[in-house]
Amino acid sequence: MEHISGAEIVTRCLQAEGVEFVFGYPGGAVLEIYDAIFRQEQFKHVLVRHEQAAVHAADAYSRSSDKIGVALVTSGPGATNALTGIATAYMDSIPMVVISGQVGTSAIGLDAFQEVDMVGCSRPIVKHNFLVKDVRDLAATFKKAFHIAKTGRPGPVVIDVPKDVTINKCAFEYPETLSIRSYNPPTKGHPGQIKKAAQLLAEAKRPYIYVGGGAVQGGAGAQVTELVKLLGVPCTNTLMGLGALDGTDPNFLGMLGMHGTYEANLAMQYCDVLIAVGARFDDRVISVPSQFLSNPKRIVHIDVDPSSIAKRVKVDVPIVGDVKHVLTDLIAALKEGNLRPNPDALANWWKQINEWRKPNSLLYTPSDELIKPQSVVQKLWEITHGEAIVTSDVGQHQMWAAQYYKFRRPKQWINSGGLGTMGFGLPAAMGAQLANPDAVVACITGEGSIQMNIQELSTCKQYNTPVKVLSLNNRYLGMVRQWQEFFYGTRYSHSYMDALPDFVKIAEAYGHVGFKIENPADVEPVLREAFSPALKDRLVFMDFRTDPSENVFPMVQNGKGLNQMDLPPHMHGLQQVPFENNRDYGNLC
Amino acid sequence: MRHILSVLIENEAGALSRVTGLFSARGYNIDSLTVQTTEDPTLSRMTIVTHGSDDVIEQITKQLNKLIEVVKVIDLNEADHIERELMLIKVRATGKDRDEMKRMADIFRGRVIDVTEKTYTIELTGPGDKLDAFIKAIDATSILETVRTGASGIARGERVLKI
Known part of the structure; x- marks a missing residue:
């Protein structure tokens, strides 16, 4: 058999995995790999302007498709620059393979030029990582890496490849199958547990379905929808779960959590049977567990990762398994046993929920003088018919995007939920556009976040990714400012950005189209123009000068319960406890 | 409460550091840790003495199982040992x-x-x-x-x- 170099093996492995794009940045330790890339045409390389962006782009490529994003970085600073991106993907359980160059095996440990212990640095933020010390191990390692990244609870996998391994030669054969005796992710849930869950639902008076990113990543959108329809029960999505149930569905109560809607949060607090699907009861969702559990409820928790279950909240019916499989079986069990919640109780529950819905906690005061950031997102939704893939950065604009863009389907909403990485939005939009060349991709960002990876405007030009950037520019690090207003006596310590650049000129300098929008009346016309066929193939940067004093409501402060929200002004004084001493909530239904 | 966890783990470079890294990253206690290869040279056997509430021990066991190289974990305290x-x-x-x-x-x-x-x-x-x-x-x-x-x-x- 012909012997080929490790570098060529790397490219052949990527081809065998059906990789379309590699996002990367060359450097000394990966020159052999880059040479092998030069000599092949099966996949394309996207040259980013900073390694962090390569990883975010690869991450969003995965998030917005069923494929796996791949990033390639050199050793040392290339590897460390990639870490933020790797941690971002890890926190949101995104499958991804990151290849990092490493100094030659004989130089490892000698503080060589551009040497960093990448396996050590990345260990706490990867699903798994490998240092390949022998060229003969390369192919099997790639096979394992892709398998581990995408199965079970997905996550990023790093392959660290020393330079001599890319030079050395051996015979190449990509393994067709593999087995890892220590790694057998669960698929089917336990039938007995599924039966118990079905039974609980049938006994429920105030059932509620709480859906997280696991349902999106696990491709269980259809099953979530079917379950909700079958039972006619209310449903909420977490920040990561948005799109799992259509945001316009009448059974959808909106996002829950720190900036969740009034009805979604109160339903979470006062439900009596909760079905958690691929969600992890994290602090931004349920706040303090003891507060959350102060109203008794029975909980079914479906998750592929056993360690997610009973981590923050004890549950009554844990079901370990792939959410898609488990929901399919649960639906079958409900149908088979003709199990449904009591219709009268359910009608009463909906009556209460509709009371909570009435005041509309997402209402804001419109203005003729200042652009309300929420209105920009709403207009975007109208103009893109709710069909755009939306990426965001981190902060107030992210919450407004999540609240006001009613996502219709899974994988349409791309944001850094777990790690909260500013600078994610633009490279993510790039990756999402490359994975979905025909889709409309919008990046909702702020003037703070966008400047953390603004250099990627250059990459967007080079690879013709015509994303539409909506910067909600309030001249403040908005979420920091909001917290300083609420909790730090309006001492706005270093949250005001002075000396902002002219973003229109920046966009133009990079070869794109830029608009500055200061008047509320111009919001819609500019958006229409940006999304018009005339600018279909252009990146359009929209610098919306928004109301700097606007805050994100509702808000659950740290340490408070979901029924202790700070509400927008029009809801002040509203009772968030249905009954006093609501332990005996039974009166309601 | 004190628990003794027995772990079978692939005998590979870096496997030990994944275990110790997990304990430090998640704030678990290690009272002692011993490790040596077994009669099967591809496997190492670890004994970890730790302490914590039942919930914490459950999480430790689950997190250990989640490590790709961990083959099996048992809590010896569950039976006579x-x-x-x-x-x-x-x-x-x-x-x-x-x-x-x-x-x-x-x-x-x-x-x-x-x-x-x-x-x-x-x-x-x-x-x-x-x-x-x-x-x-x-x-x-x-x-x-x-x-x-x-x-x-x-x-x-x-x-x-x-x-």
């Missing part, structure tokens, strides 16, 4: 203390494995509390050096940890 630890202790042994030290070693079924004119080095095995008791029983000022392995544990009876 045996644990042993080895201590090597170098003590001053001069004058009348020399005989006394030998007697104490005998009482604890220790063995003197190295002798000089002024010192004994004693090998002692047993559960950790027996080793503690020995240290308490002898004159503290006579202790020159101690080295302990940490506990190794195994289930009683026919229960085995194997793949």
Whole structure:
């Protein structure tokens, strides 16, 4: 058999995995790999302007498709620059393979030029990582890496490849199958547990379905929808779960959590049977567990990762398994046993929920003088018919995007939920556009976040990714400012950005189209123009000068319960406890 | 509560650091940790002594299982088990203390494995509390050096940890 170099093996492995794009940045330790890339045409390389962006782009490529994003970085600073991106993907359980160059095996440990212990640095933020010390191990390692990244609870996998391994030669054969005796992710849930869950639902008076990113990543959108329809029960999505149930569905109560809607949060607090699907009861969702559990409820928790279950909240019916499989079986069990919640109780529950819905906690005061950031997102939704893939950065604009863009389907909403990485939005939009060349991709960002990876405007030009950037520019690090207003006596310590650049000129300098929008009346016309066929193939940067004093409501402060929200002004004084001493909530239904 | 976890893990470079990294990253306690390859050279067996509430121990077990290289984890406390630890202790042994030290070693079924004119080095095995008791029983000022392995544990009876 012909012997080929490790570098060529790397490219052949990527081809065998059906990789379309590699996002990367060359450097000394990966020159052999880059040479092998030069000599092949099966996949394309996207040259980013900073390694962090390569990883975010690869991450969003995965998030917005069923494929796996791949990033390639050199050793040392290339590897460390990639870490933020790797941690971002890890926190949101995104499958991804990151290849990092490493100094030659004989130089490892000698503080060589551009040497960093990448396996050590990345260990706490990867699903798994490998240092390949022998060229003969390369192919099997790639096979394992892709398998581990995408199965079970997905996550990023790093392959660290020393330079001599890319030079050395051996015979190449990509393994067709593999087995890892220590790694057998669960698929089917336990039938007995599924039966118990079905039974609980049938006994429920105030059932509620709480859906997280696991349902999106696990491709269980259809099953979530079917379950909700079958039972006619209310449903909420977490920040990561948005799109799992259509945001316009009448059974959808909106996002829950720190900036969740009034009805979604109160339903979470006062439900009596909760079905958690691929969600992890994290602090931004349920706040303090003891507060959350102060109203008794029975909980079914479906998750592929056993360690997610009973981590923050004890549950009554844990079901370990792939959410898609488990929901399919649960639906079958409900149908088979003709199990449904009591219709009268359910009608009463909906009556209460509709009371909570009435005041509309997402209402804001419109203005003729200042652009309300929420209105920009709403207009975007109208103009893109709710069909755009939306990426965001981190902060107030992210919450407004999540609240006001009613996502219709899974994988349409791309944001850094777990790690909260500013600078994610633009490279993510790039990756999402490359994975979905025909889709409309919008990046909702702020003037703070966008400047953390603004250099990627250059990459967007080079690879013709015509994303539409909506910067909600309030001249403040908005979420920091909001917290300083609420909790730090309006001492706005270093949250005001002075000396902002002219973003229109920046966009133009990079070869794109830029608009500055200061008047509320111009919001819609500019958006229409940006999304018009005339600018279909252009990146359009929209610098919306928004109301700097606007805050994100509702808000659950740290340490408070979901029924202790700070509400927008029009809801002040509203009772968030249905009954006093609501332990005996039974009166309601 | 104190728990002894037995872990079968792939005998690969870096596997140990994944385990210790997990404990430090998630704020779990390691009271002791021993590791050595098994009769199957592809596998290592680890004994981790830790403490925490039942919830914490459950999380530790789950998180360990989540590591790709971990093949199996059992909590030995779930059933009868045996644990042993080895201590090597170098003590001053001069004058009348020399005989006394030998007697104490005998009482604890220790063995003197190295002798000089002024010192004994004693090998002692047993559960950790027996080793503690020995240290308490002898004159503290006579202790020159101690080295302990940490506990190794195994289930009683026919229960085995194997793949």
